[in-house]
Structure formats: C-alpha cells, structure tokens
Amino acid sequence: xxxxxxxxxxxxxxxxxxxxxxxxxxxxxxxxxINLVANVQLAIGGSAAMVYMPDEGEAISAAGGATYINMGTxxxxxxxxxxxxxxxxxxxxxxWVLDPVGIGLGSIRMNALKDFKDFPPSIVRGNAxxxxxxxxxxxxETNVDDAGVRGVDSTDTVESARRAAVSxxxxxxxxxxxxxxxxxxxxxxAVVTVSGGSKFMPMITGAGCSLGGAxxxxxxxxxPFIAALTSTMMFDFAGRAAEDSDATHGPGSFxxxxxxxxxxxxxxxxxxxxISVEEAxx
Amino acid sequence: xxxxxxxxxxxxxxxxxxxxxxxxxxxxxxxxxINLVANVQLAIGGSAAMVYMPDEGEAISAAGGATYINMGTxxxxxxxxxxxxxxxxxxxxxxWVLDPVGIGLGSIRMNALKDFKDFPPSIVRGNAxxxxxxxxxxxxETNVDDAGVRGVDSTDTVESARRAAVSxxxxxxxxxxxxxxxxxxxxxxAVVTVSGGSKFMPMITGAGCSLGGAxxxxxxxxxPFIAALTSTMMFDFAGRAAEDSDATHGPGSFxxxxxxxxxxxxxxxxxxxxISVEEAxx
Amino acid sequence: xxxxxxxxxxxxxxxxxxxxxxxxxxxxxxxxxINLVANVQLAIGGSAAMVYMPDEGEAISAAGGATYINMGTxxxxxxxxxxxxxxxxxxxxxxWVLDPVGIGLGSIRMNALKDFKDFPPSIVRGNAxxxxxxxxxxxxETNVDDAGVRGVDSTDTVESARRAAVSxxxxxxxxxxxxxxxxxxxxxxAVVTVSGGSKFMPMITGAGCSLGGAxxxxxxxxxPFIAALTSTMMFDFAGRAAEDSDATHGPGSFxxxxxxxxxxxxxxxxxxxxISVEEAxx
Numbered sequence: 001x002x003x004x005x006x007x008x009x010x011x012x013x014x015x016x017x018x019x020x021x022x023x024x025x026x027x028x029x030x031x032x033x034i035n036l037v038a039n040v041q042l043a044i045g046g047s048a049a050m051v052y053m054p055d056e057g058e059a060i061s062a063a064g065g066a067t068y069i070n071m072g073t074x075x076x077x078x079x080x081x082x083x084x085x086x087x088x089x090x091x092x093x094x095x096w097v098l099d100p101v102g103i104g105l106g107s108i109r110m111n112a113l114k115d116f117k118d119f120p121p122s123i124v125r126g127n128a129x130x131x132x133x134x135x136x137x138x139x140x141e142t143n144v145d146d147a148g149v150r151g152v153d154s155t156d157t158v159e160s161a162r163r164a165a166v167s168x169x170x171x172x173x174x175x176x177x178x179x180x181x182x183x184x185x186x187x188x189x190a191v192v193t194v195s196g197g198s199k200f201m202p203m204i205t206g207a208g209c210s211l212g213g214a215x216x217x218x219x220x221x222x223x224p225f226i227a228a229l230t231s232t233m234m235f236d237f238a239g240r241a242a243e244d245s246d247a248t249h250g251p252g253s254f255x256x257x258x259x260x261x262x263x264x265x266x267x268x269x270x271x272x273x274x275i276s277v278e279e280a281x282x
Numbered sequence: 283x284x285x286x287x288x289x290x291x292x293x294x295x296x297x298x299x300x301x302x303x304x305x306x307x308x309x310x311x312x313x314x315x316i317n318l319v320a321n322v323q324l325a326i327g328g329s330a331a332m333v334y335m336p337d338e339g340e341a342i343s344a345a346g347g348a349t350y351i352n353m354g355t356x357x358x359x360x361x362x363x364x365x366x367x368x369x370x371x372x373x374x375x376x377x378w379v380l381d382p383v384g385i386g387l388g389s390i391r392m393n394a395l396k397d398f399k400d401f402p403p404s405i406v407r408g409n410a411x412x413x414x415x416x417x418x419x420x421x422x423e424t425n426v427d428d429a430g431v432r433g434v435d436s437t438d439t440v441e442s443a444r445r446a447a448v449s450x451x452x453x454x455x456x457x458x459x460x461x462x463x464x465x466x467x468x469x470x471x472a473v474v475t476v477s478g479g480s481k482f483m484p485m486i487t488g489a490g491c492s493l494g495g496a497x498x499x500x501x502x503x504x505x506p507f508i509a510a511l512t513s514t515m516m517f518d519f520a521g522r523a524a525e526d527s528d529a530t531h532g533p534g535s536f537x538x539x540x541x542x543x544x545x546x547x548x549x550x551x552x553x554x555x556x557i558s559v560e561e562a563x564x
Numbered sequence: 565x566x567x568x569x570x571x572x573x574x575x576x577x578x579x580x581x582x583x584x585x586x587x588x589x590x591x592x593x594x595x596x597x598i599n600l601v602a603n604v605q606l607a608i609g610g611s612a613a614m615v616y617m618p619d620e621g622e623a624i625s626a627a628g629g630a631t632y633i634n635m636g637t638x639x640x641x642x643x644x645x646x647x648x649x650x651x652x653x654x655x656x657x658x659x660w661v662l663d664p665v666g667i668g669l670g671s672i673r674m675n676a677l678k679d680f681k682d683f684p685p686s687i688v689r690g691n692a693x694x695x696x697x698x699x700x701x702x703x704x705e706t707n708v709d710d711a712g713v714r715g716v717d718s719t720d721t722v723e724s725a726r727r728a729a730v731s732x733x734x735x736x737x738x739x740x741x742x743x744x745x746x747x748x749x750x751x752x753x754a755v756v757t758v759s760g761g762s763k764f765m766p767m768i769t770g771a772g773c774s775l776g777g778a779x780x781x782x783x784x785x786x787x788p789f790i791a792a793l794t795s796t797m798m799f800d801f802a803g804r805a806a807e808d809s810d811a812t813h814g815p816g817s818f819x820x821x822x823x824x825x826x827x828x829x830x831x832x833x834x835x836x837x838x839i840s841v842e843e844a845x846x
Contacts, residue, residue, distance in 0.1 A: 024717070031313045031595045032320050032332045038596050038769035043815050047717055048769060049666075050596045053638050056670040074335050076359050077640050102331075106338040153306070153329055203545065205320035205330060251325050252541025259816025263767065313595045314602050314614045356617050358641050384613075388620040435588070435611055485827065487602035487612060533607050534823025 030072025312354025478518025594636025760800025
C-alpha cells in the first residue's frame with residue numbers, strides 16, 4: 001500500500017506529466033455531456049477525440065493512451081462498438097475507464113456491462129448506487145442490495161458503497177472511484193477519501209462524466225489508482241476554488257469558472273490537499 | 283377558468299415544489315441543445331436523464347414524473363423510440379411535453395408527429411409557425427395556412443397562432459405554449475400572455491428547447507397549464523434579469539448569466555410578473 | 565487575383581450582409597461541438613439547423629443558403645446521408661463547406677471523403693494534417709506525405725500544407741482554409757495569411773468546427789474565398805479580443821468571451837486586420 005507522501009508525489013507528477021505531454025484519450029461517451037468531457041480533458045492539458053462506430057473505437061483506442069467509455073446515452077450501433085472496443089483494449093493491454101451511468105436501464109447497456117466482466121476496465125467511476133449495482137451485476141461481494149438508480153442519480157451514500165468499490169477494484173486489478181459529498185478512491189488495498197468540490201457540482205450536468213474523462217487523460221501518464229485519485233483531487237480542488245470565486249453566482253458561472261480553475265490549479269496545491277488514507281478491509 | 287391570483291399562487295407553488303422535491307423528467311431530445319436542456323432542468327431544481335433507445339424511452343418514462351420529447355434531431359431508431367414512448371406515457375397517464383421543432387422536415391419526424399395525434403402530449407411548446415403547422419397536420423381549426431417553417435425559425439407572429447394554440451390545447455386536453463417576443467400560454471379556456479425575456483434569447487441555441495425541458499420538470503409537480511406558464515414566466519424573468527446584468531456583454535455571457543438567474547430567481551418575484559389573462563374565444 | 569483593398573471591402577460586406585439578412589446554413593456535424601457550432605453561427609448573425617437523416621440532409625440543404633458538413637463523429641446512417649446531401653448540393657449548385665476532421669479513421673468517413681471528390685465542396689477547412697491528407701486522398705499535388713493525423717490534432721505546420729491547399733482549391737474551384745498559429749486561406753490564385761486568435765483556442769473543443777460553421781454562414785452571402793477569409797479573420801479578431809479581455813482567466817471564460825466578441829466585433833475593424841496577400845505559385 002502506497003504511503004500518503006508517495007501518493008502526493010505521484011499525484012503531482014501525473015498533473016505535471018499531462019500538462020507537459022498533452023496525451024490523447026479517446027472516448028465513447030454520451031451526447032448530453034460530451035462537450036464538457038472534451039473541454040475538461042483539454043483544460044487539464046490533454047487531447048480529446050470522440051467516436052461511435054465499431055472500427056473507429058478500435059482504431060482510436062490504439063492511437064490513444066487510455067480510453068473512456070461512458071454509458072450515458074446508448075445508440076443502436078453500441079451492441080457492436082462497445083464489445084469490439086473493450087476487446088481491443090484488453091488485447092492491447094491499454095488502460096480504460098468505465099462510467100456505468102444508467103446501469104439498470106435498457107438491454108444494450110446491460111448486455112454490454114455484463115460482457116465487460118470478461119474484458120474489464122482499469123478504472124470504474126460512478127456514484128454509490130452505480131458502483132453497488134455494477135459489483136452486484138458481476139456477482140462480487142457488496143454487503144448491500146441495489147438500492148436502485150434513479151435516472152442518473154444516486155440513492156446510496158458513498159460509504160455504503162465502500163465494500164463494493166473494494167471488491168470491484170480487486171476484481172479488475174485496477175481502481176474504483178465513488179463520487180459523492182466525500183469522494184472515495186480505492187485500488188483494493190488502500191482506500192483514500194477526499195472532500196471538496198462544490199454544492200454546484202450536482203447542479204451542472206456532466207460533473208461525473210467529465211471526472212471520468214479526466215481519469216482517462218491521467219491514465220495515459222499514471223497508474224489507474226493514481227489517475228483516478230488525481231482526477232478526483234483535481235475536481236475537488238477546482239470545484240472548491242470555483243465556488244469560492246467572486247465571479248460565481250450560480251451553476252452557469254460555476255461551470256465556466258470550474259474550467260478556468262482546472263486550467264489554473266497548481267499541481268503542488270492539488271497534491272497537498274487534505275486526504276485520508278486507510279487500509280482496505282480484507 | 284383560473285383567476286389571475288389563483289394562477290400566481292399556483293406558479294409560485296410549482297417553483298417551490300420543484301426546488302424542494304428535485305423531480306426527475308427524462309428527455310428524448312436533440313443533440314444540438316441537449317446539454318443546455320439538462321443544465322436548465324438542473325438549474326431550476328430538477329433532475330435530467332436523456333435516452334434514445336425504445337426500451338429506455340419506455341423504462342425511463344415510467345421512472346420520471348413527466349417526459350420531454352423534442353424532435354430537433356432525428357435518429358433512425360426514432361421510428362420505434364418515439365411511438366413506443368408516447369404509447370407507454372399514454373397508457374401510464376403520465377404527462378409529457380412535445381416540442382415539434384423541425385416540423386415539415388423528413389419522413390420519420392412527420393410520421394411520428396402524425397402518430398402522436400392518437401397518444402397526445404399534455405403540453406405542446408413551439409414557435410408560432412410550429413404550433414400552426416402541428417394544428418394543421420392534425421386537422422384542427424387554425425384560421426391560417428402553414429406559413430412554412432424556416433429551419434427552426436418562425437415566420438409567423440405569436441398572435442397569428444392564437445387560434446391554433448387554443449384548438450390544440452382543447453384537443454389534447456392540456457396546454458399549449460407559443461414562444462415569441464410576447465409569449466402565449468393557453469389551456470383552451472384561458473389565454474395568458476407574458477412579456478420579458480431578452481434580445482439575446484434568439485442568439486443562443488436552445489432557448490426554446492430548454493424552455494420545453496423546464497416545462498417537463500414543472501409538470502412533475504403541477505398541471506400542464508401551470509407547468510407551461512411557470513416555465514414561460516421563469517424564462518421571461520431570468521432572461522430579462524440576465525440581459526440587465528452588468529456581466530452580460532453578448533450571447534456568450536448572456537447564456538451563463540441566464541442559468542445563474544434561473545437558479546437565483548425568487549418564486550414570489552416570478553409569480554408576480556405582469557401577465558394578461560383573457561378568456562379564449564369559443 | 566483580388567487586391568488587398570478589394571478583399572477588405574468584400575470581408576466587411578460579408579460581415580454586414582450576414583448581420584442584416586440572418587441567413588440560415590444547415591449542418592451535418594459532430595455531436596461533440598454541435599452546440600458551439602450553432603452558437604457561433606447565431607453570434608455572427610446567422611441561423612442554424614442540424615440534421616442526421618438522408619432525406620433531411622437533402623431538404624434542409626435546399627432550404628439553406630450554404631451547408632456545413634463536418635465529419636467529426638460518424639453515425640451508421642451517414643453512409644447514406646453524406647452521399648445524398650453532397651449530391652443534392654452539387655445538383656442545386658449550392659455552396660457547402662467540408663471539414664474532414666478525423667480523416668484516416670473508419671470506413672464510413674473514408675468512403676464518404678473519397679466520394680466527395682465527384683461532388684466537391686466549395687470550401688474545405690481543416691488543420692494542416694487534414695488538408696494534406698485530403699489532397700493526397702484525392703491524388704492531388706501536395707509535395708508532402710501524410711504525416712498522419714493524431715485523433716483530431718495536426719502534426720504538420722500550416723506552411724507545409726500550402727501546396728496541398730492551393731491544389732485542393734484549384735481542384736474544387738473554391739477555397740481552402742488551413743488553421744494553425746498563422747491561418748492560411750487560398751482560392752488557388754491568391755494565398756492570404758492572417759495571424760491572431762488565442763493560445764486558448766486549442767484548449768476549447770470546437771474552435772475549428774465552429775470556424776467551419778461560420779464559413780457556411782458567410783458563404784450564404786459571399787464567394788467561397790471571401791466566406792472562408794471572413795470567418796478566419798473574424799475568429800482571429802474575436803479570439804485575440806477575448807484573450808485580452810480582463811474577464812478571461814482560462815479556457816472556460818475564454819469561450820464565453822469569444823462568443824461575446826464575435827457578436828460585438830466591428831465589421832470595419834475585422835476587415836482592417838493585418839493580412840498578407842501573395843500570388844499562389846503555379
């Protein structure tokens with residue numbers, strides 16, 4: 001298990017490396033927040049490219065450093081695109097981030113999520129209800145039933161998803177990030193919790209989606225665990241800074257200032273945020 | 283017919299109820315303005331979820347309080363999605379809002395709009411040309427021919443669509459809202475007109491679409507008539523406030539400040555706006 | 565070849581004509597930046613309408629003054645939509661703008677781009693790598709191999725694409741615009757270079773896409789060459805002004821202020837920007 005100061009060093013390194021190398025992370029993501037995902041990826045120093053077609057999913061994943069798959073809106077062609085892209089990523093041993101938003105809804109999404117068990121992502125990001133639902137779908141230990149997802153909203157607390165997150169992280173051999181008032185990131189060994197963000201985060205669409213997109217950018221330069229944590233800390237830092245800005249008067253100006261703060265955030269300041277590191281229970 | 287002070291009370295109640303209960307209104311909506319629709323729905327206190335697939339349209343409509351269907355961009359799968367979702371809503375007797383944007387264009391859109399006559403929405407929102415065209419398509423009395431829609435723009439005045447709006451509202455047993463320089467909302471008995479908004483409204487894409495999305499949120503907590511009117515008054519109020527803001531210098535800053543003003547608007551102030559209430563002609 | 569003062573007069577005229585006549589330019593464009601494309605088209609005084617279906621592509625192109633086709637995200641239906649729309653535009657002799665973003669990726673995009681050789685656009689806009697790749701795909705003289713496109717980013721300099729741009733412009737009998745630190749616009753006879761813009765341009769998604777969308781708006785009122793140049797100069801002017809604004813602190817506020825500056829920019833000031841006009845080599 002990484003020590004707190006090792007974690008801070010790695011987070012700082014990830015932020016700097018992305019800004020220095022401008023890595024490209026392609027996405028298959030929903031049409032609601034696709035623009036914000038791309039703008040966040042650019043604001044933190046990365047490059048974005050979004051596709052829908054199966055051959056494009058395979059080809060762009062080969063060209064990118066890490067891929068982001070967000071299930072928010074499903075198109076008919078996804079029966080083919082998602083399976084082929086996940087398979088290609090698995091074969092290439094390239095990292096990818098899964099955001100299982102909308103889990104429980106629709107046959108294409110559910111079939112794809114089931115299939116991903118055989119070609120697992122390096123990072124899973126979701127709210128508490130989504131993480132619990134995915135762990136249950138894959139038959140992992142969660143100690144809790146699906147509370148049910150309401151549209152794209154969580155009805156569970158982050159803490160109630162701790163067991164599911166740890167089980168998922170161990171199963172995929174990567175990292176899991178649970179978003180909420182306090183955020184939790186685990187690689188199955190360590191459980192890190194971070195606070196921050198803003199009351200406006202749930203009042204803009206795509207805060208979660210773009211957090212996942214940022215994880216894919218950091219995963220081009222860092223381990224899944226550090227990528228998930230760096231993105232989470234960066235969002236908590238920039239969200240707090242944007243809410244505190246004199247120019248923020250509501251969700252509209254918050255989103256604008258949030259993008260600015262992602263761009264301006266000092267790597268050292270983000271890495272030095274208050275975090276709690278615990279050992280995951282066996 | 284509701285009296286003016288009853289209307290004001292109900293509008294204020296709708297604004298407060300949405301902010302208190304955070305109702306979820308799913309949408310099938312166009313990809314151009316889908317992000318603004320969701321952000322407006324969140325800014326007024328609601329929750330958003332967007333889908334394209336037929337089984338998802340049915341399932342999410344069952345989970346939501348009211349559904350928004352906007353025809354702005356058509357996908358191939360919509361031949362199935364729109365019909366199945368409208369049918370499901372009809373069977374569940376759940377309210378839904380139709381925005382017939384693009385009426386006249388393309389066979390999938392036109393077939394769906396024709397079919398909706400048998401599974402009618404609770405609220406229709408559009409510009410004058412769209413409302414006239416839909417009433418004519420359904421063979422209702424309008425006293426005016428289609429002037430033709432230019433892309434997504436109106437070539438008719440709001441007043442010229444009064445007869446069509448009243449006919450449509452009576453036919454669907456709900457409410458119709460016609461957007462323009464002065465906005466008109468009718469339930470077939472009363473005709474309310476409201477002024478406000480901003481010269482910048484037609485210079486941002488999605489002012490109309492997000493108005494319809496807000497109607498679906500308010501329709502989770504209020505009658506179709508009050509939902510349509512509350513949304514219209516809220517937009518006229520926040521649009522005026524955003525234009526008057528010192529921070530607004532053009533359409534870019536207007537959109538940002540508009541979202542802020544939707545979030546900040548006092549329920550009482552919106553409900554007390556200047557409105558005109560007339561009895562609809564027989 | 566137009567003289568510099570004739571060019572300035574024509575640019576000023578194009579800006580004024582668009583603001584006076586509010587021309588409608590439909591688009592088939594990617595879902596990542598579709599909202600920004602529409603908002604830019606509205607901010608400069610035009611009207612936007614976006615479609616995906618084949619019959620809608622044909623019908624809306626007939627209704628619009630010029631059409632914008634951007635290949636950023638491909639849908640299955642595009643096998644039919646792109647070919648039928650390009651054919652219809654060719655038959656109607658209506659101007660259209662092609663943005664071959666993503667060239668090299670996926671069979672649908674590549675087949676469509678090959679087919680466009682027989683129904684060529686009036687304007688091609690892209691970064692240097694995209695312009696070189698399209699000219700090579702069509703077997704035109706470029707003096708340089710494809711350096712390869714990285715996702716949506718260029719790995720070539722604008723100057724290295726000069727030959728390809730001139731060849732392409734001559735082949736299509738229209739204009740080609742190459743975007744970069746210095747922008748280049750040619751009609752095959754004259755080569756105009758303009759500087760300006762902002763370091764933030766590559767940090768927001770859709771700067772290039774919306775530049776192409778603006779070209780389609782200006783092409784409703786001006787020749788392809790003047791439309792491509794007006795749009796380029798307008799972007800360089802507004803980008804510089806937005807970066808210089810006291811209200812710009814990062815990519816989020818830059819995008820907001822950029823839209824404001826497009827709306828506010830004086831036609832005479834834009835037309836009087838520093839440009840260089842050279843004769844293209846034979």
